[in-house]
Amino acid sequence: MRDKVWIIAGLLLFLGLVxxxxxxxxxxxxxxxxxxxxxxxxxxxxxxxLSYMRTSHMKLLLQWRRSVVRDGQTKYVAFDGKVxxxxxxxxCLRCHSQQEFCTRCHNYVGVRTPxxxxxxxxxxxxxxxxx
Amino acid sequence: xxxxxxxxxxLVVTGLAFAGGEISSCRVLLDVVLPYAAMxxxxxxxxYRVLKWASSPVPFNIxxxxxxxxxxxxxxxxxxxxxxxxxxxxxxxxxxxLLFRSLFRxxxxxxxxxxxxxxxxxxxxxxxxxxxxxxxxxxxVLRHLRFFVEPVPRFILAMDAVDGFFQISAPQLLxxxxxxxxxxxxxxxxxxxxPKVRYISLFSDYLALFLLLGIAISGVLMRYFFKVDLxxxxxxxxxxxxxxxxxxxxxxxxxxxxxxxxxxLLAYLPFSKLVHMxxxxxxxxxxxxxxxxxxxxxxxxxxxxxxxxxxxxxxxFHDKIxxxxxxxxxx
Amino acid sequence: xxxxxxxxxxxxxACLVALSGKEVLAVLDNPAEGQSSSSSAGKARKQLGMxxxxxxxxxAEGCTKxxxxxxxxxxxxxxxxxxxQIKWIWEKPFxxxxxxxxxxxxxxxxxxxxTPVLCNHCxxxxxxxxxxxxATWKRPEDGIVMMDWHRCIGCRYCMAACPYGARSFNWVDPxxxxxxxxxxxxxxxxxxVEKCTFCSERLANGQLPACVEACPEKxxxxxxxxxxxxxxxxxxxKSYALRxxxxxxxxPNIYYLI
Numbered sequence: 001m002r003d004k005v006w007i008i009a010g011l012l013l014f015l016g017l018v019x020x021x022x023x024x025x026x027x028x029x030x031x032x033x034x035x036x037x038x039x040x041x042x043x044x045x046x047x048x049x050l051s052y053m054r055t056s057h058m059k060l061l062l063q064w065r066r067s068v069v070r071d072g073q074t075k076y077v078a079f080d081g082k083v084x085x086x087x088x089x090x091x092c093l094r095c096h097s098q099q100e101f102c103t104r105c106h107n108y109v110g111v112r113t114p115x116x117x118x119x120x121x122x123x124x125x126x127x128x129x130x131x
Numbered sequence: 132x133x134x135x136x137x138x139x140x141x142l143v144v145t146g147l148a149f150a151g152g153e154i155s156s157c158r159v160l161l162d163v164v165l166p167y168a169a170m171x172x173x174x175x176x177x178x179y180r181v182l183k184w185a186s187s188p189v190p191f192n193i194x195x196x197x198x199x200x201x202x203x204x205x206x207x208x209x210x211x212x213x214x215x216x217x218x219x220x221x222x223x224x225x226x227x228x229l230l231f232r233s234l235f236r237x238x239x240x241x242x243x244x245x246x247x248x249x250x251x252x253x254x255x256x257x258x259x260x261x262x263x264x265x266x267x268x269x270x271x272v273l274r275h276l277r278f279f280v281e282p283v284p285r286f287i288l289a290m291d292a293v294d295g296f297f298q299i300s301a302p303q304l305l306x307x308x309x310x311x312x313x314x315x316x317x318x319x320x321x322x323x324x325x326p327k328v329r330y331i332s333l334f335s336d337y338l339a340l341f342l343l344l345g346i347a348i349s350g351v352l353m354r355y356f357f358k359v360d361l362x363x364x365x366x367x368x369x370x371x372x373x374x375x376x377x378x379x380x381x382x383x384x385x386x387x388x389x390x391x392x393x394x395x396l397l398a399y400l401p402f403s404k405l406v407h408m409x410x411x412x413x414x415x416x417x418x419x420x421x422x423x424x425x426x427x428x429x430x431x432x433x434x435x436x437x438x439x440x441x442x443x444x445x446x447x448f449h450d451k452i453x454x455x456x457x458x459x460x461x462x
Numbered sequence: 463x464x465x466x467x468x469x470x471x472x473x474x475x476a477c478l479v480a481l482s483g484k485e486v487l488a489v490l491d492n493p494a495e496g497q498s499s500s501s502s503a504g505k506a507r508k509q510l511g512m513x514x515x516x517x518x519x520x521x522a523e524g525c526t527k528x529x530x531x532x533x534x535x536x537x538x539x540x541x542x543x544x545x546x547q548i549k550w551i552w553e554k555p556f557x558x559x560x561x562x563x564x565x566x567x568x569x570x571x572x573x574x575x576x577t578p579v580l581c582n583h584c585x586x587x588x589x590x591x592x593x594x595x596x597a598t599w600k601r602p603e604d605g606i607v608m609m610d611w612h613r614c615i616g617c618r619y620c621m622a623a624c625p626y627g628a629r630s631f632n633w634v635d636p637x638x639x640x641x642x643x644x645x646x647x648x649x650x651x652x653x654x655v656e657k658c659t660f661c662s663e664r665l666a667n668g669q670l671p672a673c674v675e676a677c678p679e680k681x682x683x684x685x686x687x688x689x690x691x692x693x694x695x696x697x698x699x700k701s702y703a704l705r706x707x708x709x710x711x712x713x714p715n716i717y718y719l720i
Contacts, residue, residue: 011182018174021279035362070610110277110291111361112288112303118635119611
């Protein structure tokens with residue numbers, strides 16, 4: 001039938017699109033290797049267990065935001081009894097590098113860099129640009 | 132009853148996935164074997180269906196004849212609705228596929244009490260619900276590319292930015308997540324509350340809706356409430372598409388539910404009514420030009436028919452007819 | 463499923479009643495959190511306020527240390543265009559801020575005397591009343607009119623409501639216009655409103671507001687105006703003080719000694 005050419009062309013196009021991730025990754029040589037994150041040198045333990053931070057750090061940040069901005073509480077008692085200042089720049093970024101930690105993983109999983117950094121500053125970057 | 136059994140079936144699948152995720156030996160099955168099997172079923176099944184359709188004959192030229200057909204030069208024809216050119220057909224197909232033109236019609240039959248008389252009215256809620264669901268689904272499927280492709284394509288991030296326009300909470304509330312669930316619930320309630328639609332609704336109609344709802348809800352729960360390790364998800368996804376699968380230690384029970392339901396959908400799609408995703412391109416009432424007055428449509432099915440015309444017959448029996456004194460057309 | 467107009471009106475009426483019922487219940491539940499949280503019930507609680515001693519302030523001519531300290535602490539950008547300027551604490555001629563007290567015989571030098579102005583952290587803040595998202599609110603524990611920039615949607619109703627012009631809007635991204643970034647305090651983003659917060663971040667650390675600390679003449683005094691034993695109350699008991707546009711009923715908490 002004369003339409004068969006069109007139908008098969010369309011089908012091939014569809015198959016190409018569906019398998020796009022496979023040939024893209026195979027051609028680009030992508031492997032399942034996770035991004036290389038620069039971990040803090042001076043600290044062994046974050047404010048919450050690793051498994052919690054990996055999945056739910058945004059929940060913690062929202063909770064901190066609420067406590068500090070809305071409730072006026074600035075101290076956070078961690079699971080291990082340590083007390084931290086609830087500050088993104090002052091506490092989180094004192095250990096972690098925004099560029100080499102936050103952004104790297106966010107880019108990897110395609111979570112658009114949140115608009116935290118529209119306002120909150122990375123102390124390391126400020127220091128670098130001041131120099 | 133149909134609704135209940137399909138609901139129970141989805142619950143059972145969900146339960147199995149939930150339990151399977153807890154057993155470490157089942158993880159290989161759920162993480163690797165099931166997605167591969169489902170994808171294979173999807174691709175093979177879809178190709179099989181489309182090729183089968185492609186080899187079916189189209190005996191008649193049957194475009195739907197809404198709008199003025201092309202006829203005499205001083206009669207204005209509607210070149211999209213009643214397309215007689217290839218371009219018109221292409222536009223009509225595009226409008227059908229992208230905007231669901233055929234749902235945007237007065238196709239809702241109602242019996243009005245005063246009279247009583249049968250009225251056809253607009254079906255715009257169905258149209259809107261269908262449009263909302265399908266477009267959200269497309270955006271959501273494309274958005275999932277971020278797990279399969281490294282580096283993440285720019286347009287995916289741009290799409291995400293538009294989707295998360297309202298910047299509500301973190302992770303950002305995506306509009307399509309809300310829209311797809313609302314649309315699916317609307318389409319479900321339509322089947323349940325309208326007696327006419329309910330009467331013609333089958334097990335498979337409900338199954339598709341519950342399956343899609345299950346996928347959407349498990350995804351939304353995973354994104355906003357019961358967090359999973361996205362890095363592990365991406366590693367698993369890339370491992371799968373590069374044919375070097377790895378089984379991450381733990382992603383979360385909800386992820387297994389989501390993945391299992393998606394695999395179910397993929398494997399089930401080519402053999403269900405959901406294959407209209409491919410079928411819509413081959414709907415003869417939409418993709419044939421309405422040019423039956425200009426071009427003769429020959430059924431490719433036709434085998435050569437041996438024709439014996441009257442003239443031939445008369446010639447053959449000429450003498451006998453003449454002898455019998457019957458009139459002849461040609462002397 | 464056909465709804466007549468009458469039924470529709472009935473249902474909408476019922477919905478409205480139900481909605482208002484919720485508000486009433488909320489007020490009954492917690493009377494202090496009701497409409498006028500600050501007017502009567504608020505008086506008993508802590509209310510931070512400030513005294514600006516204009517006589518001391520005038521001594522240091524051309525001094526803008528309080529403004530500079532604030533700008534540096536809060537990453538306030540500097541713009542040439544007056545429409546874009548961001549102001550937390552700034553100077554205005556005396557005669558501008560107390561126009562209703564003006565006598566025509568005041569000397570021009572006094573009329574033009576630059577006087578620091580800032581958010582009045584009103585008892586009954588009109589900005590809070592109009593905010594549709596709750597991005598600005600009156601802190602019950604110390605009476606500060608706070609800002610939550612995360613929640614601000616940039617509608618600028620508060621700016622229209624504030625009779626003191628104490629609020630500024632970020633028309634452009636302020637970050638490139640900040641001379642020296644202070645990493646301990648966030649900048650703001652394009653599209654939010656901002657104003658003085660009485661240095662709530664410093665108060666939390668037990669420090670005084672930056673402007674108060676920076677004033678070389680000790681012309682700015684900060685404290686709880688609801689506490690009769692506080693320094694501000696002692697001072698207010700002894701001298702005449704003016705408040706900006708107190709006749710509007712906003713209950714401003716910045717007092718000007720003259």
